[in-house]
Amino acid sequence: MTETADVSDSLIRVQGQVLEVSDLKVHFATDDGLVKAVDGVSFSLQRGRTLAIVGESGSGKSVTCMAVMGLLTGKNTRISGEIQLDGEDLVGASRERVRQLRGPKMAMIFQDPLTSLHPYYTVGHQIMEAYLVHNKVTKKEARQRAIDLLGRVGIPSPARRVDDYPHQFSGGMRQRAMIAMALSCDPELLIADEPTTALDVTVQAQILDLILDLQAEFGSAVVIITHDLGVVAEVSDQILVMYAGRPVETGPAVGVFSRPAHPYTGGLLGSMPRLDTVRADRLHPIPGTPPSLINVPSGCPFHPRCAYRERVGGNRCAAEVPALLQVMPYGGLDHKAACHLSPDERELAWAELASTSQYQTDAASSSPSPGSQVAATSGSSAASGDSPSEVEA
Amino acid sequence: MSPSRALPRERPMVTFIIRRVLRTVLLLLAVSIITFCVFFVIPRFAGQNSAELAAQYVGRNPTSDAIQQMIQKLGLNEPLPVQYWKYLVGIVAGQHYNAGPNVTYCPPPCFGYSFRNTEPVWPQMTAALPVTLSLAVGAAVLWLVGGVAIGVLSALRPGSLLDRVSMGTALAGVSLPIFFTGQVALLLFAFKWQIFPGSGYVNVATNPLAWFEHLVLPWITLAFLYAALYARLTRAGMLETMGEDFVRTARAKGLRERSVVLKHGLRAALTPILTIFGMDLGLLLGGAILTETTFSMPGLGQFTVLAIQNQDFPEIMGVVMLAAFFIVIANMLVDILYAVIDPRVRTA
Secondary structure (H helix, E strand, C coil), rough: HHHHHHHHHHHHHHHHHHEEEEEEEEEECCCCEEECCCCCEEEEEEECCCCECCCCCCHHHHHHHHHCCCCCCCCCCCEEEEEEEECEEEEEEEEHHHHEEEEEEEECCCHHHHHHHCCCCHHHHHHHHHHHHCCCHHHHHHHHHHHHHHHHCCCHHHHCCCCCCCHCHHHHHHHHHHHHHHHCCCCCCCEEECHHHHHHHHHHHHHHHHHHHHHHHHHCCEEEEECCCHHHHHHHHHHEEEEECCEEEEEEHHHHCCCCCCCCHHHHCCCCCCCCCCCCCCCCCCCCCCCCCCCCCCCCCCCHHHHCCCCCCCHHHHHHCCCHHHHHHHHCCCEEEECCCCHHHHHHHHHHHHHHHHHHHHHHHHHCCHHHHHHHHHHCCCCCCCCHHHHHH | CCCHHHHHHCCHHHHHHHHHHHHHHHHHHHHHHHHHHHHHCCCCCCHHHHHHHHHHHCCCCCCCHHHHHHHHHHCCCCHHHHHHCCCCCCHCEEEEECCCCEEEEEEECCCCCCCCCCCHHHHHHHHHHHHHHHHHHHHHHHHHHHHCCCCCCHHHCCHHHHHHHHHHHHHHHHHHHHHHHHHHHHHHHHHCCCCCCCCCCCCCCCHHHHHHHHHHHHHHHHHHHHHHHHHHHHHHHHHHHCHHHHHHHHHHCCCHHHHHHHHHHHHHHHHHHHHHHHHHHHHHCCHHHHHHHHHHCHHHHHHHHHHHHHHCCCHHHHHHHHHHHHHHHHHHHHHHHHHHHHHHHCCC
């Protein structure tokens, strides 16, 4: 079973890998010292799949994506490692080449659609601009394309609204327009940087649905950056949890959600409000604040805030940087975490976490089949059909 | 959305312009009232009576007869609102100054009579205007293009050699007065190397080449001061807008860096520069006093200086009205341009 799974897995890897990032480091030289915004991140993403990058502010999730897009061109920025987009290296590529790739190969949606759209140009003009720069078409064709796209992302009477300015659009419509702009050249990779943070809760769900629908339709790979774990549960196949510029846990969404293997992931889940728990229960925030990226704590960067560091022998947490290793025996094939806790300790820690108020209902319902609840929600995403079975196995 | 929304959406620009023009007319009326008060009402509060006012128009040795005649001719004994009304009508329709058999006609636009050389004010101003117009508009083009270009280039590479050199030069440009830079320019280019003529003005219709040659040094001197200011303004504005989210979006969709900078960055940074530009140009059209004096150009600036030296109230008043007119009109044009540049202004 495991062997065949491995083979098929590697086959997919060879054929359909849109984005492959390995040991990416992004450092900024500042007057106060070297800011290690991203320090050794690796992940890969297949066509039609969704990766969620999760973490607190300053954990390096946005910087990772800006590096992929080639938007970090400051002279104090040092980027090392490898970024392969469709087999093409981006780190060593010329700026002009990366510019040509932005649009037809990769596109990005930003957090605040109001400030991300130019206030002086019509929405249609801004979409046409993106289409015209990469395609040899007339203005009329580009305009038609803009109208079609606006219709596709759910703007009513697009032929009229195409000449509106961003300030005449509502927040949700602006984000739809941003999505239309990003999709104008059929990119293979779509990066959404907290696409719903600036929106009303009711609109958030619509925008997420829209992204998933379009993903199914266009078959692109999607990276969603978020700190909203509700979003993660709903849309993603894979999760990458980042802390202080480093990956601390990665794996299939269902596995990471049902059995977080890193105390930080557990903490994130514990600080998320849920509707399915008793009202009197309190949230469990992670104590402390995110570390400075100039003086990252020694060893495991999370150890000053970690509740479990006493359970690790010696002073390993402060002395030794934990490697990102496969988590046994649960959590799927690619479930990895960077933590010194032994598997037994981790099992114990998880049981404790599950027994706290936040996880009572969840743990009770999910004990026969871990992650069934999450699987149910993520099953709605068109592209994640096979991931639950992977975990069940 | 609803059809009712389509109505105001139809011609926001036209209604905006109409509103703005009406406001400009009101503003000009207010300026004329204030100017009139400064020259004809405040002296009365200070104790000056009609006779003393009229005495200034009569000549060196005023006889009381001549003064009485002048009071009647200028209508100085009439109620102030009537005097103001006549002045206002005079601007539009011309004015007859009546003193018995002695009738003087001042054709429209009549800004009154100069009592120094007994000539209407308006023809004197129109004679001086082309000089100032040539000087101000030419310099404005020069400083706008030069200042904005330098500002953009500096902002793209902050801290670079180009940035430091141009910002240092800009500091010098802002701090050095025109009568210094003008003298230096004259010394070098007119007297030492004799590339350009030293001073004066030649009518463009008489000799276009000489017109141009005479204007080069004044243009450069005047533009240097303003270009410095505009370069600094543009640099600051560009540094800000190039960090905006929409510039990041423009890059993210793969636009060429040139259109990212010019279409997305500069267009947004241009708004405050345009405001200042309208004011500066309007102000200069009322007379570039220092430049005109340095280069002995018979423009509105020199006209103003002479009028003040001679205490020629009608001339001063005329030039104040003209300058106010230019400033108000320039600001109106800027407001309309604002609406062209920034669609959010149209609905406001």
